[in-house]
Amino acid sequence: MAIEQMRMMNLIGPKPTMNSVLVDLLRLDACEFIHAQGEVDKNNFALSLEDEDNLDKNIELNYVKPFGTSQSLDQGRDLLQGLRDFYGFEDIDQVYTDRVDMDKDYDPIIDMMKKQRADHDQIHKSLEILEEIENNRALFDDIDANLEDLSELENFNVRFGFLTAEGRFRLKKNYSNILAVFYHTGTLDKDREIYFTIYPKEMDNEIDRVLKSLGWMDIDILGHDERISKDIILNLGVEIQELRSQSDQIESERVQYVHDHQEDMKEALAYIYLKDKIEELKTMMLQSDHYYFLSAWVGLSDIEAIKALEGKYKGLSIDFIDPKKNSNPPTKLKNWKFFKPFEFLINMYGTPNYYEFDPTVIFGITYMVLFGAMFGDIGQGAVFFLAGMLLSRKLGAFGQLLKRLGLSSMIFGALYGSVFGSEEIFSGLWFKPFDQINRTLVTAICFGVLLLLISYAIGIYNQVKQDEKSQAFFSKEGVLGLVIFLNVINIGVYLLAKLVVVPIFVSVFFIVLSLVLMLFQGPIVEKLTHKKVVESKVDYYTEGIFSLVETMLSTVTGIISFIRVGAFAINHVGLFLAFQTLGKMIGSSGGNTLVLIVGNIVIIALEGLIVFIQSLRLEYYEMFSRFYKGNGRLFKADKISMKED
Known part of the structure; x- marks a missing residue:
C-alpha cells in the first residue's frame, strides 16, 4: 500500500x-x-x-x-539470564511484563531467588573441585606413599601433572640440568603421561619456569584451592557425600519454590528485564x-x-x-496482510527509503504471476501450498510466501491443464505452452514489456517525488529512457511482425534525439539552473558515451530477458515428459509410478528453486533497476520481548 x-x-x-x-x-x-x-x-x-x-x-x-553508561546494565542482563537458566524459565509471556508495576517492591522475591542460586552455585563449585581431586587421586593409586604427608614436607615441594610426547622428549634431553626428581606413574591417554616431581622449595620459581617450558599441566590432588581446607581433603569421600546431599536439598527447595511462587517469580523477572531495558534506553x-x-x-x-x-x-x-527532506526517517511499511510476506524479499534487495514508492504490492502481484507462469501445475503448486502451511509457524514470512507461490502455481496449472506434470487429465482453461511454443514466447515478452512500462512509470514518479526533476527527464530510467524503450518496441514489432505502428524513421529519430539529450544533460542543466554540473568535460563525455551504449544494450536485453518466462513454462512440461519416457522404458506399472514420483520430487525441488531464483532475478535486475533505490532503513520499534532467541 x-x-x-x-x-x-x-x-x-x-x-x-x-x-x-x-x-x-x-x-x-x-x-x-x-x-x-x-x-x-x-x-x-x-x-x-x-x-x-x-x-x-x-x-x-x-x-x-x-x-x-550504567554498570547495572550488564549486571542486570547477567542476573536475569542466570535466574532464568536456574529456574528453567525460557520464554516468559508478555502478560507478566504487562502486569509489572514499576513502583512495586520486588526486592524480597528477587533476593530469595538470588540466594537460592548463589547457594546452588557455591555448593556445585565446591563439589566440582572435590570430585576433580578425587578423580585425580585415582591416577596415583600406584604410589606407595601417603599423599597428605607428601604435601606437608618441610623442605621440598611436590607437584603432580602430565606431559605430552614433546614435553617428555625435552625433559629427557635436559634432565641432567634440572634440579628436580621426576617419577613416571602411569598413562592418562595416548598423548599424555602422568608424573609427579619433587624439588627443593628454594628452587620453586626456577622449577616453575622449567615446567612451563615443558608444557607441564598440573593435576590437583592435594587441594591447593584456597576454598578447600586440609580437613576436607582428609575426609574427601565424606565431604563429597555431604555436598551431594546439600545439592539435592537445594534442588528440592528450588522445585518447591517454583511450584508455590511461579507467578510472582515471573513477574519479578519481568521487572528485572524492564529495568534493564530502561537502563539501555537511558x-x-x-x-x-x-x-x-x-x-x-x-x-x-x-x-x-x-x-x-x-x-x-x-x-x-x-x-x-514532521521530518524535513534532509533528514533520514526510518521506513515503516504499511501493507495488506496478503502482501506482508513479500516484504521479506523486498528487504533482501534493500529497504525503500522514506521518500520513495513502496513496491511491495506491485512486487507481490508480479512475482506471483512470474512464478506461476513458469511453474504452472495444480499438483506441484498444491505441494508448495501445503509446505507453506506446515512451515508458516517455524519459518514465518517464508512459509507464508510458499503458500502464495503455491496458490499462483495452482492457478496457472488450471490455465495450462497441468496436474503433477501430466496435461492429459483435463484440457485447461487457456492454452498449453508446450503445444504452442511461439505463442508462449510472444506472450512472455508482451508481459515483460508491460512490467517494464510499469517500472518506468514508477521510476519517473519516484524521481519527481524526490525532487530529482532533471533525472526524471534525462536519465535512462526517466522520460528519455521511456521514449527509447517505446521506440525500440516499435522497431521490434516491425522487424518481427511487419506491423507498422509508428513509421520506423520516426522511431529512429526519437531514439537519436533522446540519446543526444542524455549526452548533453550536464550542459543543459547548467544552463537552466545556473549551477556547475560538469567538472571535467573529457571525463563527462567519455563516461556519457559509454552510458549511452549501456542504455541501448540494457533496453534491448531487458525486453529479451523476459523470454525466459515462456522458456521455463515450456521446459516445465518437457522435463516431466523426460521422466514419463523413462518410466515407460522400465516396462512395469510399479516402476513407471516410482519414476513419475521421483520425477515430480526432482521437479518440485530443483526446478522450483530455479524458477524462484529466476523470478527474483527478473524483479531485481529488470524491474527494480529502473525505479528502486532501496537505500532506506527499516523502522525497528524498541519493544518488550522476553522470548529466548
Missing part, C-alpha cells in the same frame, strides 16, 4: 515518573528511540513560553547532560536536575496513543515534528 508517515517525537518529563513513562512507551511497541543530543543540537526541544509550566524546562534545557537520553529528555521516531498512526500519556502523567510535554 504505502510507507507510513513518520514523526520525530521529542518528550520532556519529570524524573520521578521516568521509569513508568518509558515502560508505557515500550508497551506501545511504537517508538524507535534515537540519541536525544541530536535533537537538542537542532533546538527541537524548545517549548513555547506562553505556558508558564514550560519555563523551567526551557531553562534546564541549557544544562542537559547524558545519563552515562544511554540515548539526556537529563537535567529535574527532567529527562528523549527522542524517538514514531508512526503517524501511533501518535494518539502516545499523546494519551500526557493525561496520565503530570508535567509531560510531547512534541511531534
Whole structure:
C-alpha cells in the first residue's frame, strides 16, 4: 500500500515518573528511540513560553547532560539470564511484563531467588573441585606413599601433572640440568603421561619456569584451592557425600519454590528485564536536575496513543515534528496482510527509503504471476501450498510466501491443464505452452514489456517525488529512457511482425534525439539552473558515451530477458515428459509410478528453486533497476520481548 508517515517525537518529563513513562512507551511497541543530543543540537526541544509550566524546562534545557553508561546494565542482563537458566524459565509471556508495576517492591522475591542460586552455585563449585581431586587421586593409586604427608614436607615441594610426547622428549634431553626428581606413574591417554616431581622449595620459581617450558599441566590432588581446607581433603569421600546431599536439598527447595511462587517469580523477572531495558534506553537520553529528555521516531498512526500519556502523567510535554527532506526517517511499511510476506524479499534487495514508492504490492502481484507462469501445475503448486502451511509457524514470512507461490502455481496449472506434470487429465482453461511454443514466447515478452512500462512509470514518479526533476527527464530510467524503450518496441514489432505502428524513421529519430539529450544533460542543466554540473568535460563525455551504449544494450536485453518466462513454462512440461519416457522404458506399472514420483520430487525441488531464483532475478535486475533505490532503513520499534532467541 504505502510507507507510513513518520514523526520525530521529542518528550520532556519529570524524573520521578521516568521509569513508568518509558515502560508505557515500550508497551506501545511504537517508538524507535534515537540519541536525544541530536535533537537538542537542532533546538527541537524548545517549548513555547506562553505556558508558564514550560519555563523551567526551557531553562534546564541549557544544562542537559547524558545519563552515562550504567554498570547495572550488564549486571542486570547477567542476573536475569542466570535466574532464568536456574529456574528453567525460557520464554516468559508478555502478560507478566504487562502486569509489572514499576513502583512495586520486588526486592524480597528477587533476593530469595538470588540466594537460592548463589547457594546452588557455591555448593556445585565446591563439589566440582572435590570430585576433580578425587578423580585425580585415582591416577596415583600406584604410589606407595601417603599423599597428605607428601604435601606437608618441610623442605621440598611436590607437584603432580602430565606431559605430552614433546614435553617428555625435552625433559629427557635436559634432565641432567634440572634440579628436580621426576617419577613416571602411569598413562592418562595416548598423548599424555602422568608424573609427579619433587624439588627443593628454594628452587620453586626456577622449577616453575622449567615446567612451563615443558608444557607441564598440573593435576590437583592435594587441594591447593584456597576454598578447600586440609580437613576436607582428609575426609574427601565424606565431604563429597555431604555436598551431594546439600545439592539435592537445594534442588528440592528450588522445585518447591517454583511450584508455590511461579507467578510472582515471573513477574519479578519481568521487572528485572524492564529495568534493564530502561537502563539501555537511558544511554540515548539526556537529563537535567529535574527532567529527562528523549527522542524517538514514531508512526503517524501511533501518535494518539502516545499523546494519551500526557493525561496520565503530570508535567509531560510531547512534541511531534514532521521530518524535513534532509533528514533520514526510518521506513515503516504499511501493507495488506496478503502482501506482508513479500516484504521479506523486498528487504533482501534493500529497504525503500522514506521518500520513495513502496513496491511491495506491485512486487507481490508480479512475482506471483512470474512464478506461476513458469511453474504452472495444480499438483506441484498444491505441494508448495501445503509446505507453506506446515512451515508458516517455524519459518514465518517464508512459509507464508510458499503458500502464495503455491496458490499462483495452482492457478496457472488450471490455465495450462497441468496436474503433477501430466496435461492429459483435463484440457485447461487457456492454452498449453508446450503445444504452442511461439505463442508462449510472444506472450512472455508482451508481459515483460508491460512490467517494464510499469517500472518506468514508477521510476519517473519516484524521481519527481524526490525532487530529482532533471533525472526524471534525462536519465535512462526517466522520460528519455521511456521514449527509447517505446521506440525500440516499435522497431521490434516491425522487424518481427511487419506491423507498422509508428513509421520506423520516426522511431529512429526519437531514439537519436533522446540519446543526444542524455549526452548533453550536464550542459543543459547548467544552463537552466545556473549551477556547475560538469567538472571535467573529457571525463563527462567519455563516461556519457559509454552510458549511452549501456542504455541501448540494457533496453534491448531487458525486453529479451523476459523470454525466459515462456522458456521455463515450456521446459516445465518437457522435463516431466523426460521422466514419463523413462518410466515407460522400465516396462512395469510399479516402476513407471516410482519414476513419475521421483520425477515430480526432482521437479518440485530443483526446478522450483530455479524458477524462484529466476523470478527474483527478473524483479531485481529488470524491474527494480529502473525505479528502486532501496537505500532506506527499516523502522525497528524498541519493544518488550522476553522470548529466548
